[in-house]
Amino acid sequence: MSIWEYANPKKFMQTSAWALPWLAGLSAACLVVGLIWGYFFTPDDYKQGSTVKIIYLHVPSAMMAINAWVMMLVTSLVWLIRRHHVSALAAKAAAPVGLTFTAIALVTGAFWGQPMWGTWWAWDPRLTSFLILTLFYLGYIALWQAIEDPDTAADLTSVLCIVGSVFALLSRYAVNFWNQGLHQGASLSLDKEENVADVFWFPLLVCIAGFVLLFLTLVLVRTRTEIRARRLQALLSRERLA
Amino acid sequence: MMALLSRDLRLAFRAGGGFGLGLAFFLLVAVLVPLGVGPEAQTLAKIAPGILWVGALLACLLSLDRIFALDFEDGSLDLLATAPIPLEAVVAIKALAHWLVTGLALTLVAPVLAVLMMLPAGGYVWLVASLALGTPALSVIGAFGAALTVGVKRGGLLLSLLVLPLYVPTLIFGAEVVKRGAMGMEVATPLLLLAGITAGSVALLPFASAAAIRVNLR
Numbered sequence: 001m002s003i004w005e006y007a008n009p010k011k012f013m014q015t016s017a018w019a020l021p022w023l024a025g026l027s028a029a030c031l032v033v034g035l036i037w038g039y040f041f042t043p044d045d046y047k048q049g050s051t052v053k054i055i056y057l058h059v060p061s062a063m064m065a066i067n068a069w070v071m072m073l074v075t076s077l078v079w080l081i082r083r084h085h086v087s088a089l090a091a092k093a094a095a096p097v098g099l100t101f102t103a104i105a106l107v108t109g110a111f112w113g114q115p116m117w118g119t120w121w122a123w124d125p126r127l128t129s130f131l132i133l134t135l136f137y138l139g140y141i142a143l144w145q146a147i148e149d150p151d152t153a154a155d156l157t158s159v160l161c162i163v164g165s166v167f168a169l170l171s172r173y174a175v176n177f178w179n180q181g182l183h184q185g186a187s188l189s190l191d192k193e194e195n196v197a198d199v200f201w202f203p204l205l206v207c208i209a210g211f212v213l214l215f216l217t218l219v220l221v222r223t224r225t226e227i228r229a230r231r232l233q234a235l236l237s238r239e240r241l242a
Numbered sequence: 243m244m245a246l247l248s249r250d251l252r253l254a255f256r257a258g259g260g261f262g263l264g265l266a267f268f269l270l271v272a273v274l275v276p277l278g279v280g281p282e283a284q285t286l287a288k289i290a291p292g293i294l295w296v297g298a299l300l301a302c303l304l305s306l307d308r309i310f311a312l313d314f315e316d317g318s319l320d321l322l323a324t325a326p327i328p329l330e331a332v333v334a335i336k337a338l339a340h341w342l343v344t345g346l347a348l349t350l351v352a353p354v355l356a357v358l359m360m361l362p363a364g365g366y367v368w369l370v371a372s373l374a375l376g377t378p379a380l381s382v383i384g385a386f387g388a389a390l391t392v393g394v395k396r397g398g399l400l401l402s403l404l405v406l407p408l409y410v411p412t413l414i415f416g417a418e419v420v421k422r423g424a425m426g427m428e429v430a431t432p433l434l435l436l437a438g439i440t441a442g443s444v445a446l447l448p449f450a451s452a453a454a455i456r457v458n459l460r
Contacts, residue, residue, distance in 0.1 A: 143391075156390050162450070174435075177414065
């Protein structure tokens with residue numbers, strides 16, 4: 001029993017069909033509990049008032065926006081090294097989800113920044129690198145769309161994902177150099193005494209768990225769709241040959 | 243390899259278009275921006291480093307799709323791929339040829355355009371230095387983008403979408419060098435970082451580009 005068994009699409013479809021309702025249910029439960037807890041049963045911050053509550057959407061989506069790219073990097077590497085089609089399709093499936101999370105993080109950040117910083121947008125390093133991440137996602141998705149042959153597309157997007165990761169990291173540090181930050185530091189570091197207060201922290205953790213599960217659910221659904229689309233394609237071309 | 247380089251250079255100079263286009267575009271940027279922003283020397287001096295770098299970057303972008311597209315269409319890329327020299331070297335040579343006709347030329351005309359942009363006197367040296375150091379990275383990164391999109395019909399727009407995010411670090415450090423130079427501050431840090439990006443890209447990206455071309459030729 002190893003993880004590579006799931007490289008077999010049939011096995012993947014079986015297991016994911018079994019896991020999907022659980023993941024979806026758990027994700028919905030976490031999100032409902034976390035968001036209701038966060039929105040209705042936590043106090044307002046003494047400085048930020050009720051705007052602090054946007055943290056329950058902003059932080060988890062920003063985390064998942066980055067994690068989605070990391071997952072795409074890993075699956076791209078798996079595809080390039082071991083040539084498992086499911087892996088390439090999972091990377092393809094994750095990209096639009098990651099892009100959506102990036103957009104959510106940017107939009108919620110703007111909603112929070114307007115009353116707090118007095119501006120919708122600032123050229124702060126974190127904000128800027130997220131904008132650049134959006135561009136990377138767009139380029140990656142556009143490259144998948146542009147190439148017809150699925151294997152060629154998988155190869156090229158994987159190479160792009162690897163090179164893009166290096167440059168995304170470089171950009172992250174380059175923008176640090178370029179402008180001083182307005183954005184507050186990390187609110188969840190494990191090695192720091194000073195995090196957000198516990199009242200906000202526990203519902204936030206539940207929301208993060210909900211977002212992770214939501215991401216997994218969406219990626220599984222989309223990967224299953226891609227596998228089915230690929231099977232359909234194979235059937236159609238076989239029919240044409242016959 | 244020399245033969246390939248001289249062939250690419252000859253094609254760039256003779257086939258018309260390609261070579262002068264980037265320079266003309268760069269000139270137009272330096273003319274249009276003051277027309278749009280207004281002629282105040284102070285404002286122009288302030289934005290000159292950024293505008294000059296963005297202009298150089300976009301001028302570089304214009305000719306990227308010519309690096310591989312023509313060779314891909316007429317089949318010479320297949321021949322190059324089966325030639326005794328490794329494909330990585332072919333990519334590096336083609337990027338070098340692209341740099342010689344765009345990056346180097348842009349670097350040489352940049353001081354003249356800096357006059358139009360009212361760049362403060364201290365910035366000229368650093369403008370030339372940063373462009374000379376940074377434009378090789380633009381060509382190599384661009385060759386990677388061109389290698390990815392060589393099989394795509396009308397891939398020019400896609401190419402820009404892929405390449406522009408990759409240009410971010412180069413642009414930031416390059417413009418920072420000129421900005422600091424123009425203000426008389428020390429420039430060593432961004433200059434070294436820029437050199438680092440160029441060195442890293444030149445060393446590693448030809449492998450990624452060659453891999454992409456192999457996939458496209460399959």
